[in-house]
Amino acid sequence: MSMPPLDQDGYLCNLDDWSCTVAEQLAAREDLQLSEAHWEILNLLRAFYAQFQLSPANRALVRYVAQQLGPDKGNSLYLNRLFKGTPAKLAAKLAGLPKPSNCL
Amino acid sequence: MARSMLLISRQAPWAGPAAREALDLALAGGAFDLPLSLLFLDDGVLQLTSGQQPQQLQQKDLGANLQALPLFGIEQLYASQRSLTERGLQHAELGLPVQRLDDDEVRQLLASHDLLVTL
Amino acid sequence: MTTLHILSTSPFADQRLASCLRLLSPGDGLLLCGDAVYALNPDCAPRQALELMPEQIALYALQEDLDARGLHDWPARLQVVDYPAFVALTLDYARSNSWL
Numbered sequence: 001m002s003m004p005p006l007d008q009d010g011y012l013c014n015l016d017d018w019s020c021t022v023a024e025q026l027a028a029r030e031d032l033q034l035s036e037a038h039w040e041i042l043n044l045l046r047a048f049y050a051q052f053q054l055s056p057a058n059r060a061l062v063r064y065v066a067q068q069l070g071p072d073k074g075n076s077l078y079l080n081r082l083f084k085g086t087p088a089k090l091a092a093k094l095a096g097l098p099k100p101s102n103c104l
Numbered sequence: 105m106a107r108s109m110l111l112i113s114r115q116a117p118w119a120g121p122a123a124r125e126a127l128d129l130a131l132a133g134g135a136f137d138l139p140l141s142l143l144f145l146d147d148g149v150l151q152l153t154s155g156q157q158p159q160q161l162q163q164k165d166l167g168a169n170l171q172a173l174p175l176f177g178i179e180q181l182y183a184s185q186r187s188l189t190e191r192g193l194q195h196a197e198l199g200l201p202v203q204r205l206d207d208d209e210v211r212q213l214l215a216s217h218d219l220l221v222t223l
Numbered sequence: 224m225t226t227l228h229i230l231s232t233s234p235f236a237d238q239r240l241a242s243c244l245r246l247l248s249p250g251d252g253l254l255l256c257g258d259a260v261y262a263l264n265p266d267c268a269p270r271q272a273l274e275l276m277p278e279q280i281a282l283y284a285l286q287e288d289l290d291a292r293g294l295h296d297w298p299a300r301l302q303v304v305d306y307p308a309f310v311a312l313t314l315d316y317a318r319s320n321s322w323l
Contacts, residue, residue: 052172053165057135060175067175101128112320114242122323146242186245211248215224220320 011092011099015049018096026094030084034094038082044068045095055092055100062087107218108139114146114222117166118158123151126223127169134176141180142173143213144202149187152198167199174201184210225250227316231257231323234269239322244272249279252316254309256285263289265296274298285309 003025004017010029012018023042027034034042048056048064056064058076066074073079079087088100111133113126126142133140144152156167173181183202188194205213214220228251234240240262247253253276255262262269263284273282283302289295297303304312313319 048172051168052175053168054131054172056172056175057131059135059137059177060172063175063177146238207245211246214226214246214320215248218318220226220318222320222322 007099009093009099012096015096015098018046022096023094026096030090030094032084032090032094038094040069040073041065041079041082041087041091042095045091045097049095049097055097056088057100058088060088061091106138108141108216109133109219109221110141110143110213110217112143112145112220112222113148113151114144116147116150117156118161118163119147122223123148123166124164127166127173129221129223130173130178131169131176134173134178137177140178141182141213141217142178143205143210144181144183144187145210146184146187147191149183149191149193152183152200152202153193154197154199170200182210182213224317225252227252227254227312227319229254229256229319229321230259230262231255231321233258234262240269240272243322244276247276247280249277252281252283252312254283254285254304254312256288256309258292260284260288260292260294263294263297263301270298274300283309283312 004022005013007013010026012022024034044065062074062076062079065079083090092098092100111126111130113123115122117123130140130142151166151170154167158165181200181202182205183198185194185204185206188196188204225248228243228247230239230243230253232239240259243253262273264270276282281302282298282300283304286303286305289303
């Protein structure tokens with residue numbers, strides 16, 4: 001299956017192009033194999049975007065995950081480990097969201 | 105200790121870029137854990153009304169974005185009671201959990217922050 | 224802990240001056256620059272409001288903006304400042320608020 005159009009940073013140009021298969025393909029480009037734990041965060045991110053219409057920066061992501069899944073997962077250590085040290089950027093990319101704009 | 109900032113957003117949501125700029129500044133400040141409060145004043149309170157359909161103007165949903173503020177650590181949210189009343193919004197349901205302040209309380213709010221930014 | 228409020232737009236075009244006047248605290252200063260100096264036009268409502276401010280509020284205006292607009296009839300309480308004095312004022316007050 002061919003990859004839908006991406007922007008220069010590798011984020012989907014159109015949010016509607018996202019699917020689980022696309023997420024797997026995007027993850028493969030990052031040498032990442034998606035596990036249940038990854039999916040849990042990706043689904044949460046898509047819910048965040050549906051509600052707030054923006055991609056969270058790291059702190060907001062950590063807070064949101066803590067709020068929804070508890071402190072065991074809502075902490076930087078856990079999220080950094082899952083998403084190679086840049087959870088807000090990488091997880092947003094795999095979830096098909098725009099690049100977080102308030103994230104350096 | 106970082107200096108505390110009060111951001112005063114006083115323009116209507118779709119009148120120009122000011123409301124969006126104030127929100128972006130708040131979100132950026134929150135992302136860096138700066139002690140930041142946000143006051144909606146004058147036409148700025150019009151950002152708080154519910155049921156807006158910005159997609160009609162091909163605009164991003166400012167109201168939805170504003171609701172993310174607490175998750176970005178911006179929990180000190182205020183609105184001028186006078187500005188709300190002037191615009192007939194004193195009983196309206198607002199899209200954000202803001203604390204309503206009378207003029208005296210707004211004066212105290214201004215005096216209790218190190219930096220003021222009005223947009 | 225006082226504030227220097229800085230206004231730069233015409234008082235006849237928007238609500239900034241009116242809104243600012245309501246939020247002044249004793250010890251605050253109000254500096255007019257750009258088109259905000261039109262608030263000093265003789266016999267207009269904004270000028271009256273400025274003259275009626277409590278004494279503990281200092282009123283300043285930028286010299287070159289007054290001159291450029293041909294305003295020479297100033298209220299007695301007005302302190303006319305140049306740019307270096309403007310900069311010094313921002314240091315005298317605990318904070319400044321530019322009504323952009």
